[in-house]
Amino acid sequence: MIRLWVSMVVVFGFAPMALAQDVTLPEGLGNLTALKPPQEKQAGLPVDLSGFLETRMGARLQNDPLQKDMSLGEARLQIGLEKQVDRLTFRVVSDFIYDPVQDIYDIDLERGQGVIDLREANMVFSPLDFMDVKLGRQIITWGTGDLIFINDLFAKDWNSFFIGRDTEYLKAPSDALKTAFFFGDTNLDVVYVPRFDADRFIDGTRISYFDRARGKLSGRDMPVRAARPDDWFSDDEIALRLYRSFGAYEAALYYYDGYWKSPAGQDQVTGLATFPRLSVYGASLRGPVQAGIGAVEFGYYKSADGAAHNPLVRNDELRLLISYEQEVGDELTGSLQYYLERRLDYGAYLATLPVGAIRDDRNRHLFTLRLTKLMMQQDLKLSLFNFYSPSDRDGYLRAQVSYKIRDNLRLEAGGNIFYGAEIHSFFGQFQDASNVYSALHYDF
Amino acid sequence: MRNFIGMTLALSLLGAAPAIAADAMDIVKKANHASYYVGDDGRAKVAMAITDDQGRAREREFVILRKDEDETDGPQNFYVYFNKPADVKKMVFMVHKNVDRDDDRWLYLPALDLVKRIAASDERTSFVGSHFYYEDVSGRGINEDLHELIEENDATYVIRSTPKDKDAVEFAFYKNWIHKGTSLPIKTEYYDVNGNVLRSYAALKVDLVDGHPTVTAAEMKDHQSGGKTVMTYSDVKYDVGLPEDIFTERYLRKAPRKYLR
Numbered sequence: 001m002i003r004l005w006v007s008m009v010v011v012f013g014f015a016p017m018a019l020a021q022d023v024t025l026p027e028g029l030g031n032l033t034a035l036k037p038p039q040e041k042q043a044g045l046p047v048d049l050s051g052f053l054e055t056r057m058g059a060r061l062q063n064d065p066l067q068k069d070m071s072l073g074e075a076r077l078q079i080g081l082e083k084q085v086d087r088l089t090f091r092v093v094s095d096f097i098y099d100p101v102q103d104i105y106d107i108d109l110e111r112g113q114g115v116i117d118l119r120e121a122n123m124v125f126s127p128l129d130f131m132d133v134k135l136g137r138q139i140i141t142w143g144t145g146d147l148i149f150i151n152d153l154f155a156k157d158w159n160s161f162f163i164g165r166d167t168e169y170l171k172a173p174s175d176a177l178k179t180a181f182f183f184g185d186t187n188l189d190v191v192y193v194p195r196f197d198a199d200r201f202i203d204g205t206r207i208s209y210f211d212r213a214r215g216k217l218s219g220r221d222m223p224v225r226a227a228r229p230d231d232w233f234s235d236d237e238i239a240l241r242l243y244r245s246f247g248a249y250e251a252a253l254y255y256y257d258g259y260w261k262s263p264a265g266q267d268q269v270t271g272l273a274t275f276p277r278l279s280v281y282g283a284s285l286r287g288p289v290q291a292g293i294g295a296v297e298f299g300y301y302k303s304a305d306g307a308a309h310n311p312l313v314r315n316d317e318l319r320l321l322i323s324y325e326q327e328v329g330d331e332l333t334g335s336l337q338y339y340l341e342r343r344l345d346y347g348a349y350l351a352t353l354p355v356g357a358i359r360d361d362r363n364r365h366l367f368t369l370r371l372t373k374l375m376m377q378q379d380l381k382l383s384l385f386n387f388y389s390p391s392d393r394d395g396y397l398r399a400q401v402s403y404k405i406r407d408n409l410r411l412e413a414g415g416n417i418f419y420g421a422e423i424h425s426f427f428g429q430f431q432d433a434s435n436v437y438s439a440l441h442y443d444f
Numbered sequence: 445m446r447n448f449i450g451m452t453l454a455l456s457l458l459g460a461a462p463a464i465a466a467d468a469m470d471i472v473k474k475a476n477h478a479s480y481y482v483g484d485d486g487r488a489k490v491a492m493a494i495t496d497d498q499g500r501a502r503e504r505e506f507v508i509l510r511k512d513e514d515e516t517d518g519p520q521n522f523y524v525y526f527n528k529p530a531d532v533k534k535m536v537f538m539v540h541k542n543v544d545r546d547d548d549r550w551l552y553l554p555a556l557d558l559v560k561r562i563a564a565s566d567e568r569t570s571f572v573g574s575h576f577y578y579e580d581v582s583g584r585g586i587n588e589d590l591h592e593l594i595e596e597n598d599a600t601y602v603i604r605s606t607p608k609d610k611d612a613v614e615f616a617f618y619k620n621w622i623h624k625g626t627s628l629p630i631k632t633e634y635y636d637v638n639g640n641v642l643r644s645y646a647a648l649k650v651d652l653v654d655g656h657p658t659v660t661a662a663e664m665k666d667h668q669s670g671g672k673t674v675m676t677y678s679d680v681k682y683d684v685g686l687p688e689d690i691f692t693e694r695y696l697r698k699a700p701r702k703y704l705r
Contacts, residue, residue: 023599023630024646025599025623026630026647026649026650026661026662028650028657028660029626029647029650029657050530050533052531132697132698138557139555140557141557141558167556168553168555171556171557180694182689182694187693243693248540248548286561287561288545288548291563293561293562293563295561325562327563327566331570333563377496377573377574377671378570379573407503407528407529408530408531443529443530443533444530
């Protein structure tokens with residue numbers, strides 16, 4: 001106390017003295033004894049409201065006789081509400097969509113069809129100091145990949161991704177119980193999905209796909225008919241992530257038990273596409289490397305029993321991802337990824353392959369390059385993301401320009417360009433779906 | 445964030461500062477301390493008003509939490525929770541500031557529930573589109589420049605600082621006007637090799653917060669582009685008692701509301 005008093009005397013003694021010629025003392029420093037604590041403001045609304053309104057239009061660059069010319073045309077309103085009651089946080093985020101291209105207005109929350117797409121409806125609480133629970137519809141993401149996922153086996157929406165919706169729509173919601181345990185350095189996430197959540201996969205209704213059974217493209221004429229596991233509590237999924245930091249490095253182990261998220265098999269009797277059983281064991285490591293961030297992620301995909309000898313079920317696989325990101329210039333970031341998908345039991349696969357069927361390579365190699373440049377006080381963002389597979393001889397280029405007219409108003413334009421030497425390869429089959437789009441997006 | 449950020453001794457240092465013959469490094473250390481290390485931890489609401497050369501206005505609003513790892517004025521952790529503009533609402537930017545190597549940075553994107561590790565960037569690029577640089581916000585290492593006391597009057601010391609690694613920065617040198625009574629830098633000018641001012645900082649308002657003189661309004665002008673950013677702080681608090689684990693993935697995914705209100 002005495003020290004404080006002495007200090008204040010000293011400060012007081014100095015304050016009124018003459019100022020330097022070329023500097024003005026800020027308000028408050030002229031007389032330090034007069035300094036007062038600033039006024040505190042009151043809190044706002046009882047419910048936290050946020051969202052956006054946007055229109056998004058897209059057109060195909062090629063003619064696909066199996067699809068509409070417009071790849072995308074929709075008006076979307078998103079409303080997010082969050083409310084805290086005691087120690088519970090409730091959150092609902094829902095999209096309301098008018099989409100004449102899809103032209104389906106009946107609501108199917110699972111498939112993300114119709115005028116309502118419920119993105120989140122969950123509650124969050126911490127029953128114990130070392131435990132967080134999130135229960136309900138939610139978006140879940142983990143792993144180290146940039147638009148490539150090995151151990152993140154939560155639902156994706158590939159249609160949204162390929163036609164130029166915002167990247168957040170690549171993740172489809174999961175109806176899940178997520179429990180996170182924190183034991184000091186080591187933490188565990190447990191996600192339980194009581195009823196299987198499939199990807200919103202490419203089924204032909206928006207984007208045509210190569211139909212191996214017919215040996216040609218199928219679209220709106222022949223959408224994929226799938227038999228999805230849909231019994232509550234028996235057709236369930238569980239995903240675990242055990243992670244901890246070692247200094248600046250983050251290591252994780254993963255386990256998943258459920259189903260292939262997109263069709264990976266066919267029922268011999270009904271001809272329906274199936275989601276065979278799948279278990280995944282994985283690991284990842286991420287941290288600083290040189291001037292950037294490096295990561296490696298690995299996954300062993302254990303497909304349904306007997307997959308190796310069943311040509312109608314996808315085989316076991318090894319998947320590997322190596323990535324590196326670094327700032328390469330002024331407000332310019334570059335990242336590179338190498339991804340490998342290696343089919344196991346390749347001999348068995350070849351042996352069971354029907355005569356005349358398309359033969360997949362043992363290894364699928366994929367490289368990605370991302371460049372992101374910010375300009376004009378970060379109001380203008382240029383982004384380029386290219387997937388290229390030397391083994392499939394195909395690729396996919398995502399380009400986007402985004403400009404903020406005001407803080408809340410953004411104009412976007414971009415393209416999704418698919419290319420390939422063959423019509424049946426992963427990206428090659430989507431060549432007719434190459435598109436350009438633009439969007440006007442207003443946040444509130 | 446100049447000045448929201450500091451330690452308990454600030455006031456007692458004031459007493460010593462004018463009495464002894466001033467050594468430049470000593471002054472810089474105290475200024476660094478008064479600007480970035482007040483208290484063991486701290487929080488503040490920050491509003492940024494960004495104006496570009498054509499008069500267009502942009503706004504940023506965020507809450508910043510800071511905790512020092514120790515008493516050495518060295519490593520710190522930052523948690524920046526965005527409220528505005530709406531498209532970045534609920535996003536979190538987290539930094540573990542290191543002394544001997546690049547900072548570790550994370551970005552949490554709530555719509556994707558994605559915890560993204562981001563590469564350390566050039567410290568002298570815009571912080572969230574404002575005219576403040578990362579280094580202005582988190583503090584430039586005091587050993588990165590050579591400091592000399594070039595002027596002194598009753599109110600201020602004027603320190604001229606020259607970078608040791610000229611290629612790493614956009615300026616040739618900068619001058620810092622440091623208020624004697626509080627050790628707060630109240631004006632900074634960055635110059636090019638020809639002596640032209642590139643950017644200038646000015647503290648606009650100082651309040652006494654929990655006993656610590658604290659800059660609660662400041663501006664950064666870009667003399668080349670003509671734009672400027674004014675930052676104002678509200679609800680500043682020191683020695684909040686932030687738990688260590690706020691600066692971990694757990695609280696990126698689940699915002700620590702208690703400390704963000």
